[in-house]
Amino acid sequence: MTATKIAIMGVGKIARDQHIPAIAADPRFELAATVSRSGGLDGVENFATLSELIAARPDIPAVSLCMPPSVRYEAAAEAIAAGKQTMLEKPPGATVAEVLDLARMAEEAGVTLFATWHSRHAEGVAAAKAWLADKTITALRIDWKEDVRKWHPGQDWIWEPGNLGVFDPGINALSILTEIVQVPLHLTGAELSFPENRAAPIAADLTFAGPGFIAEAAFDWRQEGGEIWQIAVETTAGTLRLIEGGARLFLDDSEQTVHGRGEYPDLYHRFGDLIEGGARDVDATPLIHVADAFLLGRRLVVEPFNE
Template identity: 70%
Template sequence: MSSSLPRPLPVALVGIGKIARDQHVPALAGSDAFALAACVSRSGGIEGIETHATLEALLDARPDIPAVSLCMPPVPRFAAARAAIAAGKHVMLEKPPGATIAEVLRLRQMADGAGVTLFASWHSRMAGGVAPAKAWLADKRVRRIRIDWKEDVRKWHPGQEWIWEAGGLGVFDPGINALSILTEICPGLLHLTAATLTFPENRDTPIAADLTFTGGDDVEATAGFDWRQEGDDIWQIEVETDAGPLRLTEGGSRLFIDGAEQEAGTLGEYPALYARFDELIAGRHSDTDAAPLIHVADAFMLGRRVAGAAFHD
């Protein structure tokens, strides 16, 4: 890290919702690289941490804080990131990095022009089994991929109306986690060819999606995302190769090759994200891979819309 920056680096957390409390706050508490110095929230802050009602108020009051982590929903995130970059802050974006691909590309241009780091984070890529899966697949021929990503929306997104509004992504909010793993372990291999999206009659975003991809004549790939799951969550990716099958389960935290469980990383997704943010700032680089979001955009472009029953939280 640059000698002009303090260590640990003060960071502000913007948007104190479920993901911030469950993941970001504990990760920062255990970090040697960062110290949580302030937060922005209109609905309650974090005990013992300086709280501001708006990002503008934070930027005015704390010019000494060099980095911000944005955890608000995707639609308002562009304006917040733009303001932070204009103020010379390094910025970490919770997934998805924006409501549109154009936003992400524009933010990258702004960050490059301002000489600050922009990190579009994909937490599921940091799951313990993902890196060893990518390494094992590097010299294998992929023949088939099957993704099943199914959970109960009432369990994981209780009362979060923004996910049902335009720009909120609906079932792609968790589904993009699977796509982030897919584009990490098989980079550049696939593109979407068809999609069926099921929309509750009273909502603007889908509750379920079935996707079909191709990577050539001999590669088949499908994905099923569903928020109507009852019972245990299913977060699984299966890959058939010329050297046998690979399976990632529990969101990528467990890896099996030919049925045998492999050693996986243990750092944790969000601690690993902040370690990566630290590396990027130190090297004065940005990381804004939009590949998972491109698949989602393609699904909305190609997708056949199916009407489903009304959803009530």
């Protein structure tokens, strides 16, 4: 089997921590180049712009775009126009309209577009979805809280419009929610807490309505003493809990055995399958919920945030 050559654009923390090791572990891919103005990787050809990569390396058919969402649309559109199989780090764009437009472009060009939601590939998510498939949900609660200084140290871009603030991790919870709950949900209310010196929220409280139940979510970047990434779903057959970002699954108080490749290795496995099948996978639903939160959300001004 010949490995597909792939280039990464945006060699930041998420690329170094997750994408590059996942590519190295997948025999179907070969990291052939990077695109980064701030420097690439030792031993890997680097280009300053995507245009330079496309011109110099027509032998690279696939790209993985790992830069912040506020600047991803133009790069994705350029890659699709050049016929590149394209993978998008989450969230897939700064707006819903961008994502839908990229999906249209990819379909018209006949290339793969994979809008990834890495938390959907956590080990417990598929099993949770299967268990809930025939259950009646009575209540749902999400708590997704972490320390922004730990997970986004010195990353001022995350506080700018289009880069989501606390919804950057919160959208991971929403991606799991929309994967495991197979009934329609819509946002009915939100409170968004903005530090007085920042343009994006540091915390958010959301309420959703489902058929016969209410779902609540609390996202917070001011968490100290360890992360809380959990979803609890109460049903007439018992309570399901996903903790540690979906890695562990409990039914009532009994932990279930789950298996998986890990989030990012499974993303690249899925990307390989999509390329082989000439298919696309673009789901904007988690981003729609975030957009609705900004539309409906009551804005609260809280104390300033400083590193």
